[in-house]
Amino acid sequence: MKFSRHLFATLLLPGILLQSNCTVSEVGSKTKDGIRKSASFVSSNSKKAYQSGKAALGFAKAQKTKSKPMTVAKKAFGEMPDGSKVSEYVLTNAHGMQVSLLDYGATVKDIMAPDRNGAYANVSLSFGNLEDYREKSPYFGCTAGRYANRIAKGAFTLDGKEFKLAANNGPNHLHGGERGFDKHVWTARVSETKTAVTFTRRSPDGEEGYPGNLSCKVTYTLTNDNELKVEYEATTDKPTVLNLTNHTYFNLAGEGDPTILDHELTLYADQYVATDETNIPTSVDKVDGTPFDFRKATVIGKRIEADHPQIKYGKGYDHTWVVTQKGADPLAHAATLRDPGSGRVMEIYTDQPGIQFYAGNYLDGSFKGQGGKVYPFRSGMCLETQVFPDSPNHQREDGWKSCVLRPGETYTHLTVHKFKAE
Numbered sequence: 001m002k003f004s005r006h007l008f009a010t011l012l013l014p015g016i017l018l019q020s021n022c023t024v025s026e027v028g029s030k031t032k033d034g035i036r037k038s039a040s041f042v043s044s045n046s047k048k049a050y051q052s053g054k055a056a057l058g059f060a061k062a063q064k065t066k067s068k069p070m071t072v073a074k075k076a077f078g079e080m081p082d083g084s085k086v087s088e089y090v091l092t093n094a095h096g097m098q099v100s101l102l103d104y105g106a107t108v109k110d111i112m113a114p115d116r117n118g119a120y121a122n123v124s125l126s127f128g129n130l131e132d133y134r135e136k137s138p139y140f141g142c143t144a145g146r147y148a149n150r151i152a153k154g155a156f157t158l159d160g161k162e163f164k165l166a167a168n169n170g171p172n173h174l175h176g177g178e179r180g181f182d183k184h185v186w187t188a189r190v191s192e193t194k195t196a197v198t199f200t201r202r203s204p205d206g207e208e209g210y211p212g213n214l215s216c217k218v219t220y221t222l223t224n225d226n227e228l229k230v231e232y233e234a235t236t237d238k239p240t241v242l243n244l245t246n247h248t249y250f251n252l253a254g255e256g257d258p259t260i261l262d263h264e265l266t267l268y269a270d271q272y273v274a275t276d277e278t279n280i281p282t283s284v285d286k287v288d289g290t291p292f293d294f295r296k297a298t299v300i301g302k303r304i305e306a307d308h309p310q311i312k313y314g315k316g317y318d319h320t321w322v323v324t325q326k327g328a329d330p331l332a333h334a335a336t337l338r339d340p341g342s343g344r345v346m347e348i349y350t351d352q353p354g355i356q357f358y359a360g361n362y363l364d365g366s367f368k369g370q371g372g373k374v375y376p377f378r379s380g381m382c383l384e385t386q387v388f389p390d391s392p393n394h395q396r397e398d399g400w401k402s403c404v405l406r407p408g409e410t411y412t413h414l415t416v417h418k419f420k421a422e
Helices: 002-020 024-057 130-135 309-314
Strands: 071-079 085-092 098-102 107-114 120-122 155-158 161-164 187-190 196-203 214-222 227-236 264-267 271-275 281-286 318-322 332-338 344-350 354-358 382-386 411-421
Touching: 071 130, 085 187, 085 196, 085 214, 098 214, 107 344, 107 411, 264 354, 271 309, 309 318, 332 354, 332 382, 344 382
Parallel strands: none
Antiparallel strands: 071 085, 085 098, 098 107, 107 120, 155 161, 187 196, 196 214, 214 227, 227 411, 264 332, 271 281, 271 318, 318 354, 332 344, 344 411, 354 382
């Protein structure tokens, strides 16, 4: 029986080969090829099934994704009357957030931040040309100094010697005088390792009446956590007073939006610095029961017209809050600002004792921003981290951090602006 079957197969095979026009070797080759393809298909599907199983069990390695590069680009922005060139530096992180800086005034020009839908808008009030910064700017985005904020009657005494300063804000001195740090072209250096630019300048002894040759620098760093870090350092060869801050006007709905009164603000402070009618400090008061209590998120416009003497003196909010320090961390959470419409949020962390909240009370629609829209009353606001106003005249008083810098010491100040959306 076995013999008959083998004989039948032997007789039948030639016929099959003739009908298919294949040789015996070709049949063997095609059979092998079919086996290889089947094996490849099984192997491929088995691998896919294996990888799927690993992923389902949480064992699969996350695939590496290429992130966009972090960059700093430089471009021309204008020219000063003496021929000095002014440049703009555009910092871009891996997510597409951008910060534009000017070496004129070591200034923050633009901050392109995303809303809850991922749409970007410039949340910093700014001009589109150098002439407007030189001729019109109410300190938009600048580094204010040598002493930011006010000094009473434009004078202070240090180590028994009186120094006279310009009275450029009524009877008082404001933001470093007639030509403060905001009106100088700084030297810029782009970081080789970070998305950062460092601006430096030397303020000579006697500039605007201040003593000492002051060497100072400001470094702006944009991180991949959508943080804008601002770091200040300074040294002097004579005892002097110093208070540096950034004066950006924020509108989280986007520059050109007509109001910040709908923004929600939280200030982590139990006290604020009360002033006289010229905005010079008179006392440090508790916020309890006053329009100055922002310990819980509060709409800015809710109490800005309240019948309170301090509101009248500031024509709204233009005061310093005493930042509450918690724990050993030198950086305290000073403020949170939120725009309900866009969902943009900005958190501010600082090592400074105070934060000045200015509600744009002197904006009047006479300035047109780079987007072509005018900036009306209270369409931008400042949150300036610093020591208290008029500190040079409150040396060694309890609760007042010293603003005096002496030879051999280094002034440092760090503030972080963290942007997110919700």
